Each structure stands twice: as C-alpha cells, then as structure tokens.
Amino acid sequence: MSAPGKTEPIELIARARTGDTQAWGDLYREYAPAIFRFCRRAMPTREDAEDATMEIFMKLRDKLVQYDTTRSFTAWLYKIAANHCWDMLRRKKARHDKDTDDIDDIALECPEPNQLEKLIEERTGEEVRKALDKLGMRARMALVMRYYSDMSYDEIADALGVRRQFVGVVLLRARHELRQALGESSVLAVGGAR
C-alpha cells in the first residue's frame, strides 16, 4: 500500500486502465499486500481472505475504467474491498452473531477510564488481532473499515447497510465486544455489553 505521503501511481493506473498488462501487474504488486491484510482482518479465515483478495482484484480489473481519476485511488479500492468482503460474509450466511440483533435495544455500560487504560496498556497487537477474530462479523468489519482503511461514517453506513446515525453505535458496540474479548484472557473485562 502507499506509504505515508507517497503519491498515488497515477501513471500506472492510467496505463492499467488501457489494458496494459504490465501496468496491471505492477498495480497488483503495489496494492495486493494491503488489500490482503484488510481482508485478513475482516474475514474469518486466511483462506477466505485469500479468496476475497483475488476476487477484489478481479473486480478491480473490470471496474478500473469506472474509476474517477480526480479522487483517491486507495480510498476507492478500499471501498471496493469493504463492499466485497461484506458481501462475501453475508453470502456465507454466517451472520448468526449477536450483533445482528437490534443494536439500539442493548444498553452499554460505561467503562471505568483507569481500567480501560490498563487494558490497553497490557495488550499487544497480536492479542488485539486474536481478539478481533472473536468478534461478530459486523463488529469486526466496522472496526476494520474505520481503523484500518479510515473509511468515513457515510461509507461505513453504506457498506454495512445501516443508517449513518447507527455507525457510532456499531463502532462503540464493537469496542465493547473487543474489550470483552481482550478481557476474557486476563479476567479483565471492562464494561461490556449486557
């Protein structure tokens, strides 16, 4: 993925749009690792992430001519990836997790700041990633879209098919689920959904 401050490969994209297979290959090599990582965070298994990555690039190949060159390619690509992953998850009929319930019916307990600080301090990146795997699909997807690919609330709402006002609730619920999952290993649950 593009490094911070690195300009997007406009020339490469333009050539890939005209069907230049070499440019397409370069574009793939440039963006595939980041998209795979995105899929790895969003999808339940490594195999699913690999499948999703391939399909996203197949889709990208078809849709590249529709890309509006005045906008950010990376953001556009992430939008495709997010939509595709969410579609895959829905197709897999695996949305039996509790976060498909009415999200506004469930009250959330406000965490103690000190306990939350302690939990954050004690957890490593690997533990967070393992905890992410335990989350419901919508919760995980929302966190990945927001904190990995920096998608806006509008984009998240559109991808998940919820009202924009609910995005904050979804994210907050996702954080609570994550804290619970992180706390389970150390018997340090902070807040959490009831």
Added chain:
Amino acid sequence: VSEPERNKDKRLDEKCMDEMTLLLYVERQLDRETAQGVSLHTQTCTRCLNLLRALDRESRLLTRSMLEQDEPLPARLAEFQARVKRNMQWIWGVIFGLAVLGVYALYSTYIEPWQRQFEQAGFGGSNLLSLVVFQGAFWKGWQSMFTLLEALAVMVMIGFGLFAFRRYVRRGSAVAMLFASLGVLFTLMAPASATEFRKGDNITIAKGEVIKGDLFVTGEHVRIEGEVDGDVYAFAHQLDVSGHINGDLIGFSESERISGTIDGNLRTAANNVTITGSIDRSVLSWSQTLELDSNGKIGRSLTAGGQSLTIDGKVARDFLGFSETTTISGFIGGSFRGRGKSLSIASGAEIDGTTKFDGQQPPSVSSDAKLASPPEFTKVQHHAEERDAGYYIWRVIWTGAFLVFGLVLAGLMPKFSMETVESAGQLGASFGLGVLVFFGVFIGSLIACFTIVGLLVGLSSLMLWFVMLFAAEVVVGGIVGQWIMGRNDDFWQFFLRVIVGVIAVRVVTSIPFIGFWAGLAVAVWGMGAISLALYRRLQPSLAPNIPPAPMPPINSPLPPHTTVGGV
C-alpha cells in the same frame, strides 16, 4: 481524597458525558457546538478527560494492531497476477476463436457458395439481409444447417457463460452448474415448444393423420396432407402443405407449395413459394419468387420481398412488396406499397386502397384494372458506382448527423459514453466481443424472427443492433479523438475529441476500396466497445455515490481522525 473534593467529583459525575458522545468527539463526528461543550467539560471533569484519552489510545491501538504486517503475502496471491492474466487471455481466446470459427464456417460453407450461385442466377440487389435469409434456401441440407446453428448457438452461449462467470471458473461446481443449467434449458425447451419432432428424407403427415400440438419437421421432402393442431416449423428442400394447419407455418425451404389451409400466419424464407390454398392470417415471405395463385387467399396482409412477386389471388388487406418485378392481377383489399424495378397491374386486378410504387419504371396499369385511386409513382434514381460530388456532400451531411447523434448520446448518458469510449481503448476485448455481437446478434435476431423465440424479440434485438451500429462510429471516433488530442474528461473537451475522431474515421472510411473494410472494422470495434461497457455496467454496483475517504498515512502511529481537541 478530602470530602469536598469527593463532592466535587460527584457533582461532575452527574454531568458526565456518556461514552458514545466522547467517542464521537474523538472521531470528530460531533457538530461544532456539541464538540465545544465536550471540550469545555473535559477541562474540568477528570473522569471524562481520562475516558477521552483512553478512547483515543484505544483507537491508536486498534489502528496499530491492524496495520502490523504480521503475515507475508501468500504465495497463492503472489502468483495470482500471472494466473489472472493467463485466465483472461484464455477466455478471450475462446470467445474470439469461437466467434471467428463460427463466422468463417458460415461464410465458407454457406454464404460464399450460395453467393456464387445467386450471382450466376442473375439475382441482383443482394444485401446482407437477403444473403442470410436466402442462402439456406439454395442448399439442400437444411438439417445440417440446423445442426450447425444449434452447435454455434451452444458454443456462443458457453463462451458467454464462461466470460460472465469467469470469477468462478476456478470452481468446478460453478462450471458444472453452468453446464447443468444449459442442459436443463434445452430439456425444458423441447417439451414446452413441441409435442412432435420428425426428421428424415421423406416425411409425410398422411391424410387423416392428426397431430396434436406443434410440429417440428426437417427433411428432404416434407408433405403435410393431414392435420396439425398447432404450429408447424418446417426445414426442408421441398415443402408441400395440402392438409390443414390450425396454427402458424414457419417454413424454410427451397420450394414451398401451400395448397391446403393455414388458420394462422405464414412466415417463410424460401426459393419458390406458391400459394394456391388459403391462409387465414398474414403472410411474411422472403423468397426469390412468390406466386399467389388465382385460387389462393390471404386473410390479412401480405409482406413479401424477392425477385418476382405474382399476385393472382386475393389479399384481404394491405400488400407491401419489395421485388424486382411485381405483377398484380388479383384482389388487394387494402393498399399496395411497393418498391422495385417494375410493377405491372394487369387486367382483372383490383386494389381497394391506395397504390404507391417506387421504382425505375412507371407502373404498367391495364385499363381493365380497378384501382381506388390513381397509382402514385416515384422514380428511383440508380446511383452510379463512381463517386461524384454528391457522394462526398452526403458523406459530410452524414458526418454531421453522426455528430448530432453522438452529442445526444453523450448528453443523455455522459458517464456511460465516456466508459464506452474507454472500453474502445481495449482493442482486443472490443474486437473480440464486437465480432460476436456484430454477427451473432444480427443472425440471432433474424433467426428469432422466424422461430419460436418470436418476432417481437427478434425485431427488438435487431433495433438495438442497429442503434449500436450507428453509435459504433461515434464511439470509435471518441477513442481516435483521444489518441489524437489526448484524454480529457471534461464534457465539451470530450465531445471535441469525438468530433475530431469521427471526422478522422469518416475520412478513412471514404477512401475507395479500403473504406468498406475500414467501416466494417469500425462497426465491429465500436459495437464491441458498447457491449463491453454495457457488460461492465450490468455488474453489481459498489456504492458508486459515496465520496471516497482520504487514505490514512498507514505507517503513522496515529490515525488522523483520533486527535483529541482540547486535551
């Protein structure tokens, strides 16, 4: 903690912000007024300030954890790019190969030999429509023709299927499903469309024999002397109908003789058609010669094209004829509208409506003929082969027409127009698909007109095909213009390139000798580009209206939206 401090904290607690509000503040999703309230509050409330900081740190932890490169790109993905390339080439190769093979087979096996025969027979005025319609009529093996068409249709369908489902090609189950669907389709089509299917050298539906339902029949010589209680689809060298057909007759043959009764319509493409019997509804005929005997009756209208049309019998309604020579000595209950070389209205003829004829010679009208109104004649000038100034003036006029057409299209569908021009830039894909659409859709539409698929579907497809044909030049003009002047997405700049490109294309297609082939290539290329853009449009949309979000600096320790103001 002293009692007053505890009381202070308690008072503040009562006014504390909820976690949702604080999270939205961290995420910069609050309106300015509410955000200022939170900022002020966190300057005095330790608890909320701490929670705010914790939420902010949690955001950073999440971003950092997700961005960590814990796994290398799997080998399967590393090799994927090359595999995609190979897969795509293979699919395009299949489609293009099938299309070229099909077109070549049709041309070399049927069109070319027939064309020679046709020219030797002195049948002039041939065009692509008559080529396709008539070519089979001169050939004795309609059965083989039918088999070839079936095979071609199946191959094209499989090609399209592979293309449409290329994402799943690597999954055997999807391919199996595709083939299974085709199997089911063909299985279902047969019982739904026919209750009887007969094939052989000599097929006779004997007198007294009654067939309930539709009849599909192919053979060297087909005789229908009995009764068919349904439609008849006949492919034969010689077709004789002396019996009774309760439905329509759709016939393809060299020689066709109708002496019996047809309660429905007659749709036919044949070399010679003779009607001495009765047809209760309309007749649509494309044949070299059509003769409506003095005993022959058509209950509704007659639409016919060919070399020679002779109407001695009775047509209850209008007669529309396109023929080199037309002779009318019978009764036309409606109007006559004709075009051709000559028209003869003989003694005994009666036309109850208007008579209009466009031809090279004025119609010859017998004094004994009864016409409701004097015939209206328009002389058709036979254009010289050599290109005079008029030719080039018309080219200019047509260029203007194409540009207006292009402007209308681009104005109505600006984004789609640009996508289409973009697709034209993909030469291989456009040409591959173009060959299929240019020949396949056209031939398919004609077949549809004459078969069970139906006239409505056939004519609709044909109209769409013609629209695409006219738009093709504009599309190709667009990409040529971009090659000449460079790409620009501004509408008027885009259209300026279309103008330049269309003019360039028209110049090339006006060059003697190579102009025709250049025009053909432009038509194929443009139609392929339109089809490609349409195909892409029909793919599931991925939330196209959402404005893209800025890309985060992914190696940065903090996501940009998690800065806590006032803390």
